[in-house]
Amino acid sequence: MRVFNFSAGPAVLPEEVLREAAEDMLDWHGSGMSVMEMSHRGKEFGHILQHVFADLRELLAVPDNYKILLMQGGAIGENAIVPLNLLGKNNKVDFVETGSWSVKTIKETQRYGDVNVAASSLDREAKQGKYTYIPDRSTWKLRSDAAYLHLCGNETIDGVEYFDWPETGKVPLVVDMSSHILSRPLDISKFGLIYAGAQKNIGPAGLTIVIVRDDLLDQAHALCPSAFNYRIVADNDSMYNTPPTYGIYIAGLVFQWIRRQGGLAAIEANNIAKATALYDALDRSEFYVTHVRKECRSRMNVPFFLRDESLTDAFLLESRERGLVQLKGHKSVGGFRASIYNAMTLEGVEALVEFLHAFEKRYG
Numbered sequence: 311m312r313v314f315n316f317s318a319g320p321a322v323l324p325e326e327v328l329r330e331a332a333e334d335m336l337d338w339h340g341s342g343m344s345v346m347e348m349s350h351r352g353k354e355f356g357h358i359l360q361h362v363f364a365d366l367r368e369l370l371a372v373p374d375n376y377k378i379l380l381m382q383g384g385a386i387g388e389n390a391i392v393p394l395n396l397l398g399k400n401n402k403v404d405f406v407e408t409g410s411w412s413v414k415t416i417k418e419t420q421r422y423g424d425v426n427v428a429a430s431s432l433d434r435e436a437k438q439g440k441y442t443y444i445p446d447r448s449t450w451k452l453r454s455d456a457a458y459l460h461l462c463g464n465e466t467i468d469g470v471e472y473f474d475w476p477e478t479g480k481v482p483l484v485v486d487m488s489s490h491i492l493s494r495p496l497d498i499s500k501f502g503l504i505y506a507g508a509q510k511n512i513g514p515a516g517l518t519i520v521i522v523r524d525d526l527l528d529q530a531h532a533l534c535p536s537a538f539n540y541r542i543v544a545d546n547d548s549m550y551n552t553p554p555t556y557g558i559y560i561a562g563l564v565f566q567w568i569r570r571q572g573g574l575a576a577i578e579a580n581n582i583a584k585a586t587a588l589y590d591a592l593d594r595s596e597f598y599v600t601h602v603r604k605e606c607r608s609r610m611n612v613p614f615f616l617r618d619e620s621l622t623d624a625f626l627l628e629s630r631e632r633g634l635v636q637l638k639g640h641k642s643v644g645g646f647r648a649s650i651y652n653a654m655t656l657e658g659v660e661a662l663v664e665f666l667h668a669f670e671k672r673y674g
C-alpha cells in the first residue's frame with residue numbers, strides 16, 4: 311500500500327508516472343531495452359530528450375533567448391557553478407537572506423566572490439521560526455554594479471516563499487527554485503538564470519535543471535570544469551558529458567503528467583487548494599503553531615509546531631500509523647514539516663488535516 315509521503319526531498323512522485331515507468335522498465339516502446347540501458351546518443355534516447363526539452367519549454371513558456379540545460383551536481387553544486395559561470399571580472403554578488411538555503415548559498419559563493427548580504431530576515435533570538443518573512447524591498451541594500459542578485463525562491467526548510475519578483479534592472483536575477491519550480495506559471499523573462507534540483511517537484515535526484523539567458527553564457531572562469539560550463543553544456547544540447555538519462559526520462563513523464571493535469575495554471579490551483587486546507591487547519595487551532603507571515607507562506611513546505619512540544623514524538627508515531635510519513639521537521643528547526651509538492655494529492659492533505667484534528671481531540 312502507498313503511504314502519503316510528505317518528504318521534503320527526494321519526494322513523492324505521481325503514481326501514474328511510476329506505473330508508466332514500471333510498464334516501460336524491461337522494454338521501452340518496443341526497443342527491447344530499459345531506458346537505463348540506452349546509449350544517450352542513440353535514436354531512442356534522442357526521442358525522449360527532444361520531448362523533455364520541448365515539453366519543459368512549453369510548460370514554462372521559456373522564451374527563445376533562454377537555454378534549458380540538463381545538468382548534474384544538484385542545487386548545492388549550482389551554488390558553486392553559478393558564480394564560476396556568472397561572476398565575470400566584476401566579482402560582486404548580492405543576496406537576500408531568507409532562510410537556511412540562502413545562507414548555504416551565501417557561504418559557498420563567498421569562496422568565489424565579493425558577497426554582499428543586501429538584507430536578511432534572520433531573527434537570532436527566536437527559539438522557533440528564525441526566518442518568517444521576506445525583508446521589505448525598500449530596505450535591500452543592492453549594488454547597481456553587482457554581477458547578479460541571488461535569491462532562494464522557496465526556503466524548503468523555513469517555509470518562506472516569494473510570490474513576486476523584484477525588478478533588478480540591468481543586474482541579472484538568479485533564483486534557486488529547487489523546491490517550487492513548476493508549482494505555478496512563471497515569467498521567465500524576469501530572470502537571468504534559475505536552477506532547480508529535480509528531486510522535489512520534478513523527478514529523481516541526480517538531475518539539475520538550469521534555465522539561463524543567452525547573454526550570460528560566455529563569462530565562465532577559466533578554471534570552471536567543462537562539464538559545468540554553461541556555454542559548453544548549451545552548445546552540446548546537455549550531452550557534453552553523459553547526462554543522467556533515467557532521471558531525464560522520469561522528468562519527461564512528469565512533464566507529460568503536468569500537461570494532462572491542465573498545465574501550470576491547473577497545478578497552481580490545486581497547490582493553492584492544498585496549502586489553504588492545511589494552513590486553515592493550523593490557523594483554526596490553538597494547539598498547533600506556525601510562524602511564517604501569511605503573505606510569504608510557502609505552498610510547498612509547511613513547517614509547524616505543537617505548543618506542547620513534549621507531544622512531538624507521539625504525533626510522529628501516530629501519524630506514521632495512519633500512513634502519513636516523513637512529517638518530522640528539519641533537524642535545524644525541529645517540529646514538523648509537511649511538504650506538499652505537485653504530486654501530493656488533495657486527498658493526502660485532507661488525510662493530514664483529519665489527523666491534526668483527531669490528535670488535538672485526543673491530547674488537546
Ligand SMILES: *Cc1c(COP(=O)(O)O)cnc(C)c1O
Pocket residue numbers: 319383384385386387411462464465466486487488489507510
Ligand atoms: C533541496 C534543496 C537544495 C539542495 O539540493 P541538492 O540536490 O542536495 O544539492 C538547495 N536549495 C534548495 C532550495 C533546496 O530545496
